[in-house]
Amino acid sequence: KNNRYNYRANLDINVTKSTTLKLGLGGRLETKKDPKFGEQNNLWMEILRVQPFSSPGFVDGNLVQIKNRYIPMTMRNLFYMYYGKGYTEASQNTMNLDMDLTQKLDFITKGLSFNIKGAYNTSYTGSKSWNGSMESYTPVYKSSLTDPGLAIDDPNFDHTIVYQLEGTASALSASEDWSTKTRDWYVEASLRYDRTFGDHKVGGLLLYNMTKQYYPKANTDIPKGYLGLVGRVTYAYKDRYLVDFNAGYNGSENFAPGKRYGFFPAASLGWVISEEKFMKQVDFISFLKLRASYGLVGNDILNEYKRFLYLPDSYSASSGGYYWGVNTPQAYPGASELILGNPDVTWEKAAKQNYGLDMNLLDQRLNFSLDVFFEKRKDILIQQNTVPGFVAADLPAVNLGKVNNKGYEISLGWNDKIGSKFRYWLKGNVSFSRNEIVYKDEIPQNEPYMYETGRSIGLNYGYVFDRFFEAKDFNEDGSTITGIPTQSGTFKPGDILFKDLNNDGVIDGDDKTYFGYGENPEYIFGLNAGFEYKGFDFSMNWTGATNVSRRLEEDFTRPFNTGDAPLMKWMVEERWTEEKGQSAQFPRFTQTNRMHNSQMSDFWVRDASYLRLKNLEIGYTLNTDVLKKVGIQKLRVFANGYNLLTFDHLGFIDPESKISNKNKYPNTRIYNFGVNVNF
Structure with a gap:
C-alpha cells in the first residue's frame, strides 16, 4: 500500500524593472507498507514458482499448509510466505527548494545580464519492521497421530485426513527500525550577453557551476562534489x-x-x-x-x-x-589489499x-x-586483463x-487540411545506433571468434545451438554415435547439441563465442498520427524497436527450477517431444541434466523486437454559446489508453524491459476517462 501527497508552490517576483526573482518549493510525503516477506517484485516471482496444489487455502480461518511428510518435495505455499509474518512501513519526506535571480546590466552595456540559480534537495526515510506469527493447519492421516509407528501401507492404517494445528499465534511487535537520508545542493552563476547589431547577432555566456552530494550511494558518508566552468560564444549573420x-x-x-x-x-x-x-x-x-x-x-x-x-x-x-x-x-590475523x-x-x-x-x-x-x-x-x-597471475592484487x-x-536519426512528418474543418497529421521517426569495441585489453584466446574486440558492447557469450539430440544419435547402450562431438555428460533425445566451432570433435570452452544483439536496440522507431474534425479529435502513438536481444533467465531455462517448481502451460506445450522434434522452443523436461541444457547459449537468447501501441486518445470538444453563458469557454471530454497492443516474438516478457526473468511487476494497461474545462 502506497500513499503519496505531492505539493508545489512557485512565486515570481519583479523586484525592479531590471530584476526578477523566482522561488520554488516542492516535495512529497509518502508512506509505503510492504509485507514482511519482501518487496512486491518478489511476489510476482513466487507466483510462478508456487505449486498449484501447495495449499487448499483456509479452514476455519487458519491457513492449511501441506508439508513434505507424504510428498517427496517441498511445497512452496505462497500464502504461508506472507501469512501473519508482519509488515514493513516506511515514511519518506522529500523537499526541493530552488531559486533563480536575473539582473539586467543594460546600464553597463545593452544585452548584458547576470543570473544566479540555486537548488537544495533533501530527503529522509524512516522505516520500521513489525513481526508476528499465526497458527496453521497441517493435513495428516489420522493413523499418523493415533498410531505413529504403523506403516502407511498397512491394511489397518486409517487414511482419513485430519487437520493438526501447528505453530503459535503472536501479536505484531516492532522488531527493528532504520533510516536513510539524502541531501545535495547545486549553485550556478552566469554572465550572459545577447545583442543585435543590424544584420549581426552576437552572444556570449560565462557560467560557473558547483554541486555537492552529502550522502552518496558509494557506501560512504564522504560528500561528493563537482566543479565546472563553461564558456560559449555565438554569432549569426x-x-x-x-x-x-x-x-x-x-x-x-x-x-x-x-x-x-x-x-x-x-x-x-x-x-x-x-x-x-x-x-x-x-x-x-x-x-x-x-x-x-x-x-x-x-x-x-x-x-x-x-x-x-x-x-x-x-x-x-x-x-x-x-x-x-x-x-x-x-x-595469525591479517589484512589484505x-x-x-x-x-x-x-x-x-x-x-x-x-x-x-x-x-x-x-x-x-x-x-x-x-x-x-x-x-x-x-x-x-x-x-587491465593481460596481467600475469603472480600479480596478486586487484x-x-x-x-x-x-x-x-x-x-543516424530520421524524422518525416506531414500536416495538412482537407477543406476547412478536417485536419490530419502523420509523423514518423527512426533512429539507428551501433557501437564497436576497438580495444579492451583482452586476454589472448585460442580462437579468433572468442574475442569481443570488433563487436558491439553487451553481446551474450556462450555456446551455439546446433539442434536437439535425436534417437538416431545414440547407440543401444546410450552412448552417442561416431560423428557426434564429445562433451561431458549423459544425454538423451531432446537435449541440446552444441556446435563444434573449431571442428576438433570436442565441445569445450573453445567453442564459445558472442552472438545476438545487446539489450539496447540498434533501431528505434515511432509513429504519431491523428486528426481533428468538427470538435472530434483522435491521436495515436506507436513505438517499436529491432536488432535487440533478451536472454532468458533461470526460471525459463531450468524446468522445475530447484526441483519442485511448477511448469508454465506454454513451456509444456513448446517443450521437445518426438512429435514436435526440431521445432520445439524448449529442450526435454528433466531434473537430471538441467545444467547442460540451461548453460549459456544462443538457444536462450531471443529476438526482442516489438511494435507497441503506446497511446491512443479520442475526444470531443464542446464550444457553444450555451456553455459561454454559464462561464465555460471550452469543455472537452476524452478517453485514452496506454500499452493497448503489443506485437513481439517473446509473448511472455515485456520486450521493453531489460529484465527477462519474471521477478518484476508486470506491464500495466491503463485506461483513462476525463473532462477538461476552461473557464
Whole structure:
C-alpha cells in the first residue's frame, strides 16, 4: 500500500524593472507498507514458482499448509510466505527548494545580464519492521497421530485426513527500525550577453557551476562534489550563417591533483540555405538548413560504487589470517589489499561529430530532419586483463579502452487540411545506433571468434545451438554415435547439441563465442498520427524497436527450477517431444541434466523486437454559446489508453524491459476517462 501527497508552490517576483526573482518549493510525503516477506517484485516471482496444489487455502480461518511428510518435495505455499509474518512501513519526506535571480546590466552595456540559480534537495526515510506469527493447519492421516509407528501401507492404517494445528499465534511487535537520508545542493552563476547589431547577432555566456552530494550511494558518508566552468560564444549573420563555440572546464574528485580537471571544447556551424537570395525562387521549400558540429566530452565514472580512483581501497581484515611456522603452523590475523589506486588515471574522452539537415516543404506541410553522428571514445576507464597471475592484487582503473559509435536519426512528418474543418497529421521517426569495441585489453584466446574486440558492447557469450539430440544419435547402450562431438555428460533425445566451432570433435570452452544483439536496440522507431474534425479529435502513438536481444533467465531455462517448481502451460506445450522434434522452443523436461541444457547459449537468447501501441486518445470538444453563458469557454471530454497492443516474438516478457526473468511487476494497461474545462 502506497500513499503519496505531492505539493508545489512557485512565486515570481519583479523586484525592479531590471530584476526578477523566482522561488520554488516542492516535495512529497509518502508512506509505503510492504509485507514482511519482501518487496512486491518478489511476489510476482513466487507466483510462478508456487505449486498449484501447495495449499487448499483456509479452514476455519487458519491457513492449511501441506508439508513434505507424504510428498517427496517441498511445497512452496505462497500464502504461508506472507501469512501473519508482519509488515514493513516506511515514511519518506522529500523537499526541493530552488531559486533563480536575473539582473539586467543594460546600464553597463545593452544585452548584458547576470543570473544566479540555486537548488537544495533533501530527503529522509524512516522505516520500521513489525513481526508476528499465526497458527496453521497441517493435513495428516489420522493413523499418523493415533498410531505413529504403523506403516502407511498397512491394511489397518486409517487414511482419513485430519487437520493438526501447528505453530503459535503472536501479536505484531516492532522488531527493528532504520533510516536513510539524502541531501545535495547545486549553485550556478552566469554572465550572459545577447545583442543585435543590424544584420549581426552576437552572444556570449560565462557560467560557473558547483554541486555537492552529502550522502552518496558509494557506501560512504564522504560528500561528493563537482566543479565546472563553461564558456560559449555565438554569432549569426542575417539568421543565415550561424557559428557557435563552446568550452567546458570540469573538475572531478575521482582523480589525483594534477589530473582532476579536463578541458572539453566544441564548435558548430549552421547554414540556413533558404535565406539565400537564390532560394527565393524555389517556392516549394520554405526552410532548408545544414548544420555540423564537433566536440569533446568527458566521463569520470568507472561505476557508481567506485570513487577516488587514484586511491587504493581499504584493507580487508581476515579473522583466519595467515599461517606461520614449519612443523606446527599457527594462524595469525591479517589484512589484505583490495583494489589498488592509480595516480595517473584521468578523464575518459569522446570526440563527437554531428551532421544534420532540416527541411520544411510545401508551405510547412512536409517536414524532414536528418541527423548523422560519429563518436570515437578513448581513454575509457577499464581494469587491465593481460596481467600475469603472480600479480596478486586487484588492479586499478586505467585509461585504456576504445569504442567507436555511429548512427543516424530520421524524422518525416506531414500536416495538412482537407477543406476547412478536417485536419490530419502523420509523423514518423527512426533512429539507428551501433557501437564497436576497438580495444579492451583482452586476454589472448585460442580462437579468433572468442574475442569481443570488433563487436558491439553487451553481446551474450556462450555456446551455439546446433539442434536437439535425436534417437538416431545414440547407440543401444546410450552412448552417442561416431560423428557426434564429445562433451561431458549423459544425454538423451531432446537435449541440446552444441556446435563444434573449431571442428576438433570436442565441445569445450573453445567453442564459445558472442552472438545476438545487446539489450539496447540498434533501431528505434515511432509513429504519431491523428486528426481533428468538427470538435472530434483522435491521436495515436506507436513505438517499436529491432536488432535487440533478451536472454532468458533461470526460471525459463531450468524446468522445475530447484526441483519442485511448477511448469508454465506454454513451456509444456513448446517443450521437445518426438512429435514436435526440431521445432520445439524448449529442450526435454528433466531434473537430471538441467545444467547442460540451461548453460549459456544462443538457444536462450531471443529476438526482442516489438511494435507497441503506446497511446491512443479520442475526444470531443464542446464550444457553444450555451456553455459561454454559464462561464465555460471550452469543455472537452476524452478517453485514452496506454500499452493497448503489443506485437513481439517473446509473448511472455515485456520486450521493453531489460529484465527477462519474471521477478518484476508486470506491464500495466491503463485506461483513462476525463473532462477538461476552461473557464
